[in-house]
Amino acid sequence: MSEIKYSKKVMHYFLHPKNVGVIKNADGVGRVGNLLCGDIMWVYIKVGKKKVKGKEQEYIKNIKFKTFGCAAAIATSSIVTELAKGKILEEAIKISNRDVVRALGGLPPIKLHCSLLAEEALSEAIYDYLSKNKKPVPVLLLEKHKKALKAEKEFNIRFRQIKKGKI
Structure with missing residues (x-):
């Protein structure tokens, strides 16, 4: 079996993750998982309001995560919270997996x-x-949500099959 090589930054965020925990009475909660690798992530957000260019905008005032998974799962969860914290929702929606990889x-x-x-x-x-x-x-967020729903549906089907001993 070959060894997986991680960058120093990935190892740092794995060993010293930022924003770990649960926000009680969170304004929004996201839960996703991958049955193949067993990773499960929750992201909790608190939303606030601030003036940006004279216009009141909603932003991510607080963000935390809880992840069960490998070093990469924990590091990516941590860095996505760092990337999103303080951003207006419109900007946070645009954070992509490429941004996460680049930041790590x-x-x-x-x-x-x-x-x-x-x-x-x-x-x-x-x-x-x-x-x-x-x-x-x-629209961008709606597209992302549809993909996540499709993945969750597949996850739930496979999980039920495993529980019933069909896989």
């Missing part, structure tokens, strides 16, 4: 799915906030 100084190809999970968990937390508060959901 790269990921081994076999671990790139962790960056996608981190992006999806953040997006789902924002989607949860907007939908619960009956606010308009931007």
Whole structure:
């Protein structure tokens, strides 16, 4: 079995993750998982308001995560919270898995799915906030949500099959 090589930054965020925990009464919660690798991530957000260029905007005032998974899953969860904290929602929605990978100084190809999970968990937390508060959901976020729903549906089907001993 070959050894997976991580960047120093990935190892730093794995060993010393930032923003770990749960926000009680979070404004939005995103949960995603990958059945193949067993990673599960939750992202919790608190939303505040601030003036940006004279216009009141909603922003991520506080953000935390809880992840069960490998070093890459923990590091990507941590860095996505760092990238999103303080950003207005419109900017946070645009954070991509490529941004996560770049911020960590790269990921081994076999671990790139962790960056996608981190992006999806953040997006789902924002989607949860907007939908619960009956606010308009931007097209980009709606597209990300549809992908996450499809992945979750597949996850749930496979999980039930495993529990029933069919896989």
